Amino acid sequence: MTQPAPARDPRTTIPAGSEAGLADSGRRVFAIEAQALAAVAARIDGDFTAACKRILAASGRVVCTGMGKSGHIARKIAATLASTGTPAFYVHPGEAGHGDLGMITDADVVLALSYSGESDEVLMLLPVLKRQGNTVIAMTGRPQSTLARESDVHLDVSVPAEACPLDLAPTSSTTASLAMGDALAVALLEARGFTADDFARSHPAGALGRRLLLHITDIMHAGDDVPRVGADASVSQALVEMSHKRLGMTAVVDDDGRLIGLYTDGDLRRTLDDRGVDLRSTRIAEVMTRAPKTIGADALAVEAAQLMETHKISGLLVVDTERRVVGALNIHDLLRARVV
Template identity: 75%
Template sequence: MSIAPNAPPSDASDLAALIESGRRVLRIETQALDALQARIGPEFAQACRLLLACRGRVVCTGMGKSGHIATKIAATLASTGTPAFFLHPGEASHGDLGMVTDADVVLALSNSGESEELLTIVPALKRLGNVMIAMTGRPNSGLARHADVHLDVSVPEEACPLGLAPTSSTTAALAMGDALAVALLEARGFTAEDFARSHPAGTLGRRLLLHIGDVMHAGTDVPRVSPDATASEALVEMSRKRLGMTAVVDAEDRLLGIFTDGDLRRALDDEQTDLRSTPVQRLMTRSPKTIGPQQLAVEAAHLMEAHKINALVVVDEAQRVVGALNIHDLLRARVV
């Protein structure tokens, strides 16, 4: 016999109870973080010094929910200038301990401080000579006693009404991990450019790492004509290369001007202009906006926006044309 699922609450009192339950959880976890703030003291500073002095990586480890938090802390450390990885303590005692070197610092998480899997590998880590930082909710626990530095992340109560599911305690541990990562970031002088290097696929990475030379059209893909070419020949070149403009260059490929869709429209408005016979140099835009191949792609986006243009010619220091790009190239590169 199938059992129908409970119907969702519908009356106002049931809805109010759900809302209050959610708010109560946030109140309890906020109180836990307020209590944690007072414990950022000498032990925290010592933990930071040990991590800054680490010649290897930070090995973050923990079982269960503490393991999930340790995984996130490792990811945050790694992305903010402190090489780190997660080590599963259960797998560590079956061979994965070989990933740890004597140059590494161990950051061990356990709310009880008595996680059997962690305590099993502590003697091996001690024999290896690893510095250990413990993050627990019990300063007198076995893990805390074995650690070189203990960070107290105890909480007044769990948000779970049964007092069983890790809620406030995992929030406190995660916040302490963030505090460590940010303190180390600031101590190292970690910059936005440093952050971008470890996030090349992210928006910030693309904006800070992608250069014009990475996205521009080069070689025979760059539209270019001589100043003596007719406007109709320039139009053919524009259509063939599909950038909405063509560079006008001298015999040494130095930029003299550009002929754009806008220049074409203005020429068509003039009934005296014969596109088949008029030299493009008479219709081109002189002294156009240009950019260098080593500049950031995001600078091209700013330049296009500021001057209400859709394409740029890329030139070297001698004003020789080396490339071209338009707004669609920046969109494809997800710079804008």
């Protein structure tokens, strides 16, 4: 019995399912969706500006809603808005009709997504939202749809074609909606003067939060835990201090506690290479590193990491404005804090 020929994509001569065919399909999706994004970007105009102004003027939050794939995109947009300075959350339109509408106050702006603009679950909410006085911003692919006409502001995310060869599965359209949501979030972020520090405060558990919020004072050794000896101490006494404090170094200070030098494990190796040095009689001031790298207590921990990496060192002394030693830290402290 003759086997049927392999299925072929009508837009390519490469057999579907072959290695070349799979790669070609993937590249075609990128090309189609890139064209879709370019088309939507060209429509960023007064309606987009009006949507941003409505959100900026609102005293409440942005409530994102949508069904199916549009709902997934709405949920992502809400998360992006919330993490970039615009309080937002997602409400499922089906659940909203059964009590969750109580989550939406009259101070909120509603961002409703429906590519067709005719999703029954979303349209059902409009009368209640209108009566409550909510601003409704619609994101659809059909400017003449019911949702587009009934909204206060409409954002047109229509695309020339879906990447799906059957022109059925939402692909280009969901990408365009997601990009429009990103555009809103970034425009609002810039308008609010939202900073990297602000972003870190809403991401305290992430790597960025640790990098931007953790200061030297949060991780340094202070008080009696800081290794230090006077300039008249012997190398042997400095080694005892280093051993007790276990930071691989000791500060060398004057009578007022001001830094005059640093002695490290590396300095010890160099001292031992000089066979003429007596560890008990040699003063630490004779073999210490003068003018070592230091950092301020108010600096970010990530600055200490950068300083150590740049100068190939494993520890830093923390000094105040008068060069008094107030703390110390090494690379292991940064590792424990997951800064590096």
